[in-house]
Amino acid sequence: MILRIDRLQIELPMPSEPDVAAAAAVQELLGGRFGEMSTLMNYTYQSFNLRGRDKVKPFYDLIANIAAEEYGHIELVSAVINGLLTGAPEKDDPRETPMKNLKDTAGLRHHFIHSGLGALPVNSLGQGWNGEYVFNSGDLVLDLLHNFFLENGARMAKIRVYEMTDHPIARQMLGYLFVRGGVHALAYAKALEALTGVDVKKMLPIPRIPDIEFKESKPFIERGFHRRLYRFSVEDFKDITAIWTGEHPADGKPLEVLDGLPEHAGGPANPPEEPAVFAPGYNIDELREMAQWLLKKSR
Numbered sequence: 486m487i488l489r490i491d492r493l494q495i496e497l498p499m500p501s502e503p504d505v506a507a508a509a510a511v512q513e514l515l516g517g518r519f520g521e522m523s524t525l526m527n528y529t530y531q532s533f534n535l536r537g538r539d540k541v542k543p544f545y546d547l548i549a550n551i552a553a554e555e556y557g558h559i560e561l562v563s564a565v566i567n568g569l570l571t572g573a574p575e576k577d578d579p580r581e582t583p584m585k586n587l588k589d590t591a592g593l594r595h596h597f598i599h600s601g602l603g604a605l606p607v608n609s610l611g612q613g614w615n616g617e618y619v620f621n622s623g624d625l626v627l628d629l630l631h632n633f634f635l636e637n638g639a640r641m642a643k644i645r646v647y648e649m650t651d652h653p654i655a656r657q658m659l660g661y662l663f664v665r666g667g668v669h670a671l672a673y674a675k676a677l678e679a680l681t682g683v684d685v686k687k688m689l690p691i692p693r694i695p696d697i698e699f700k701e702s703k704p705f706i707e708r709g710f711h712r713r714l715y716r717f718s719v720e721d722f723k724d725i726t727a728i729w730t731g732e733h734p735a736d737g738k739p740l741e742v743l744d745g746l747p748e749h750a751g752g753p754a755n756p757p758e759e760p761a762v763f764a765p766g767y768n769i770d771e772l773r774e775m776a777q778w779l780l781k782k783s784r
Contacts, residue, residue, distance in 0.1 A: 487553055487556060487717075488717075488719075490746060490750075491753045492746070492750045492751060492752060492753055493557070493560060493561055493564055493750065493751045493752065493753070493754055494554075494557045494558070494560075494561055494661070494665075494747055494749075494750055494751070495561070495657070495658075495661050495747075495749055495750070495751050496749075496751030496752065497561075497564060497565065497568065497654050497657055497658065497751060497754075498653045498654055498657055499568070499654075500568040500569060500571055500572075500652070500653070500654045502572070502652075503569060503570060503571055503572045503573040504569045504650065504652045504655075505569065505570060505573050505587065505590050505591070505592030505593075505596065506590070506591040506592050506650075507569050507649070507650040507652050507655055508566050508569035508570050508592060508593065508596060509591070509592045509593040509596070509609050510609055510646050510649050510650060511562060511565055511566050511569065511646060511650075511655055511658075512566060512593060512604070512605065512607055512608060512609045512611075513608050513609035513642055513646065514562050514639075514642060514643060514646055514662075515559065515562045515563060515566065515604060515605075515606070515607075516605065516606045516607045516608045516612075516613070516614040517608040517609065517614075517642060518608070518615075518618050518638070519635060519638035519639040519641070519642050520562075520608070520614070520639070520642070521555060521558040521559045521562050521639075522559060522606060522614045522618075523614070523618045523619070523635065523639075524555045524558070524635060524636070524639060524669075525552060525555035525556055525558070525559055526616070526618070526619050527618070527619050527620060527621070527631070527632065527635060528548050528549070528551050528552035528555060528632065529552045529555075530619050530621050531548050531552075531621050531628050531632075532545060532548045532549035532552055534621055534623065535548070535625070536623070541625060542724045543676075543679075543724040543725060543727040543728050544625055544629070544676055544680070544728070546721075546722040546723070546724045546725045547672060547673075547676055547722075547725045547728050547729070548628075548629075548632070549722055550714075550715075550716060550717060550718065550722040550725055551669050551672065553717035553718070554665070554669075554715060554717060558662060558665070560754070561658055561661075561662070562604070562658065562662075563603075563604035563754075564754040564756075565654050565655055565658045566596075566603070566604040567602070567603055567604060567754065567756040568654045568756065569652060569654065569655065570592075570596055570602040570603070571602070571756055571757060571759070573587060573592075573597070573602060574586075574587070574602075574759065574761035574762070575587075583760075583761035584597055584761055584762075593605075593607075593609070593611050594611070595607065595611045597762070601759065601762040601763070601764035602759050602762050602764060603756075603764070620635075625680065626677065626680055626681060629673050629676050629677050629680070630677060632669075632673045633670060633673040633674055633677065633685060636666055636669050636670040636673065637670055637689075637691040639666055640663065640666050640667070640670070640690070640691065640692075641691070641692065643659055643662060643663060643666070644663075644692065644694065646659065647659045647699070656701045657701060659699075659701060660699055660700075660701025660702040660703075660704075660705060661701075661702075661705055661710075663696045663699055663701075663702045664696055664702050664705045664706060664710050664711050665710070667689070667690065667696055667711055668710075668711060668712075668713070668714060670689060670690075670691075671686055671689060671733070671734070672714060672728065672729055673685075674686035674688070674689060675728050675729065675731075676728050679728060686734055689734070695735065696711065697735075705749075708749070709738070709741075710747075710749070711733060711735070712733045712738055712739065712740050712741060713740075713741055713742075713743050713747075714729040714740070714741075714742050714743070715742075715743050715744075715745070715746070715747055716742055716743065716744045716745070717746075725742055726742050729741075729742055
């Protein structure tokens with residue numbers, strides 16, 4: 486089970502201008518082969534299907550716990566896509582042609598036609614996320630090696646999207662995910678080393694650009710987020726400390742497991758209504774009155 490908390494993992498700046506082309510690019514980080522949906526579902530199904538887990542519990546705990554964090558990454562990337570799309574229509578009156586300027590845009594038309602200016606489980610071309618992206622061989626070493634590859638493939642995609650947009654909301658998200666993805670890649674490298682004796686972490690980072698060189702990542706590294714593995718559970722997955730231990734290879738500072746939510750968590754995502762696409766409805770005042778009536782009735 487996953488306990489859901491109505492907060493993003495970090496605070497995001499409110500976008501002042503839409504960027505529909507950037508929203509399309511960021512979709513790759515959500516629903517692409519190396520996107521956050523793939524990391525979530527790979528680790529989730531590996532944890533569901535891990536046999537004999539009582540004998541390899543530290544590795545099971547690691548995979549299952551990272552899967553829980555990946556749910557929050559999906560939420561974060563989706564919030565960024567929503568932010569990049571906010572305010573995109575040309576007018577506010579849905580009775581005219583408020584989205585006329587969007588028909589020739591470089592953005593993703595699914596955002597305007599099917600989703601109400603929201604994130605979708607698709608890649609940057611609008612192609613749906615595919616369950617074939619999930620790899621679960623049943624062999625622990627092979628699955629961990631795949632996870633290491635997946636994290637680094639995700640990092641490559643993030644760097645390329647970083648190079649495509651300087652929008653503040655996208656850059657804030659990318660700076661954070663560079664750091665957290667680095668934690669996961671290092672964790673899988675350490676797990677492989679524990680199982681095989683091979684020092685996989687010597688390959689990091691891939692590509693050979695340290696996270697500290699990204700100005701948006703630097704504040705998170707200075708606060709130690711690159712050394713922390715969060716345990717997203719009240720009582721379970723405590724044996725991840727058997728793997729996430731020692732020193733970080735980049736700065737020699739101790740690795741640590743922290744219980745509970747990240748202390749840097751931001752507020753809930755709350756994208757404003759968009760009348761042009763009837764989100765959350767054609768008559769927002771009627772919806773607001775109904776919501777207030779329900780709240781009054783429930784108290």
